[in-house]
Amino acid sequence: MKVQGKMFIWLAVFILVMAIVYGVWSKEPAGTTALFLGFGLSVMIGYYLWFTARRVDTGAQDNKEADVADDAGEVGFFSPHSWQPLSLGIGGALAFLGVVFGWWLLWFSAPIIMIGLWGWVFEYYRGENQNQ
Known part of the structure; x- marks a missing residue:
């Protein structure tokens, strides 16, 4: 780094x-x-x-003497399946369309963004993914 x-x-x-x-x-x-x-x-x-x-x-x-294989291994945890980025993408697209067509469109995009953000933050606190 x-x-x-x-x-x-x-x-x-x-x-x-x-x-x-x-x-x-x-x-x-x-x-x-x-x-x-x-x-x-x-x-x-x-x-x-x-x-x-x-x-x-x-x-x-x-390290100047390192090989590519020296940095191999686990990178981190990535969610295997999540619908929340789709919700955030749709809400963000609607929000940016609101800049083009009219600010009234933000009334529809803000709840979609908030639902997607809430779901992504608390994704592993409920349901089958809940950690004990």
């Missing part, structure tokens, strides 16, 4: 320089703002990866 953190920090420095150069030369506020927001995003991701790398064990990607 240290390598990825350094990459994002260097990317943030590059984006900052390009944002300043672009802002001075073009005097165009939308693109300059987008570049500064990209700089902020890169700093946040880089700081998170750097901060997390200090707390976890060194991974194979941080």
